[in-house]
Amino acid sequence: MLSSVPQRKTRWKSKKMVKVTRSYPIFPFLNVWEEVRGLLPVDGEPNPGVGLGVEEGLLCQMVHSPEFNLFPDSVVFESNFVQVKKGRNWVDIYKASNTMAVGVTSSVPCLPLPNILLMASVKWHQGQSQTWNRPSKAPKIILKRILPLKFVELQVCDRLQRILQLRTVTEKIYYLRLHPDHPETVFHFWIRLVQILHKGLSITTKDPRILVSHCLVPKNSCSPSEDSNSVQKKPQASQPSESLLQLMAEGESEALAQIFADLHQPSQLSSRSSKKTQIKRDNSEKNTPSEDSIPCTPDLRWRDSFTYGEWERENPSCPQPLSLLSTLAASMGPQLAPLIGNSI
């Protein structure tokens, strides 16, 4: 059993051999719904999620590869980000060839919300498209962290600059700018994900065509008026074009529908700090933790008071009822469009 240094290219090839198992069978309702809407890709047609670089990407291929073999039955929603830091302007921390792949997935495909965050560093070759899922020459990707989403707070930090703030319960903060190679649609997906992680599945129940048997989110954390207000406030000009809507609808049917179908209950951290979830549009904040700084040891005692429900468990005891899926389907509907471009 000889062992030698694995060549990157070889390793990549082996990854490409990995069969990505998707969670379609877990969500028959979604499939039916998609078929009705004609959103399931016809055989031979490219998966819009893959085309947008949010599905079956580098991160997905890595965690599903034999080397890690993690969450093999769960879809990964991912994008490429550039890590930045706050100053007068946002400043890249690393060279342009170094990016960060960030994604969410579910430890168990049947979870209604994603519960895992994945982070990997990616080093690209000169001139290589940094969102291409299957580059001829594989970039060097190193899985860095797997974080339970309930210990992570994700916020839209600067919408115009397409920057997310990722804060862990240990107060480690990352500012992540969506890579410029990603279309705007992809950032809308992240906005949508942030919304759902903050507010739970309730925001996916706006489609009157969807009969929702119950709401997973406590009433005090899902204010209908707040949602409706935010929708109304959305300026007309910010609404996406028809083509974009179609693209998003298709993309979401493939990417977010899968992710949202797995969406987990809002993270504990997010719920705790719901008041902080508004977008920070400028750099005026003082006393912001430094990026990648070493935080002080946090007081985690608040977690002791948590009562973990079935939806928050890493490994639910049984498949979740399909009735819940009705709350998810709405997230894929055309009515998603009004939320696009809206502040959270």
Place this chain on the structure above:
Amino acid sequence: MLARFRRPSPWASSPPSREKKGGRGGVGKSCLLLQFTDKRFQPVHDLTIGVEFGARMITIDGKQIKLQIWDTAGQESFRSITRSYYRGAAGALLVYDITRRDTFNHLTTWLEDARQHSNSNMVIMLIGNKSDLESRREVKKEEGEAFAREHGLIFMETSAKTASNVEEAFINTAKEIYEKIQEGVFDINNEANGIKIGPQHAATNATHAGNQGGQQAGGGCC
């Protein structure tokens, strides 16, 4: 060969408040990993949540082996999360802090956890870390040796700070895994064993387990 060591962080059993109160990071799992992969010591380290990954190439018997190390959270509150990452580890480092008796007392729990959720052939090395703090020692070396003997573990005392025995801890664990491969104990064709042979290499997964107080245990290698 790639060896994946998973450090069961659940082995850290100190309550969350303890870490904050004492300002201690834990038993030192993450520091051990950093010392092994980067050859440096970072006195203040983030509390590990979830899993962090490290890797290093080593040479055993003239063969290059990639150790993939999973640094898992050691706090009790993350235990359920860490459990799910034992699978597929070929080895583990179970770490306690020689200056904290409580971390030693919880070893049994972590060991049971690791054995319950991992491959039965997984190599486990017991590490008594912070050997540089002799004046504050609460757990005698003989106690660690006795525990290891009783449970069939390999034992070493290490210091992530001075790098004492850190290389040896990881490499000896890897050697043990390698020997098991040679003996046919590990089925290298079964990726669930945490061992992967590449075109010219094999991969081994080893797991680290840390115990109390936030040692890194669990995940990857360690």
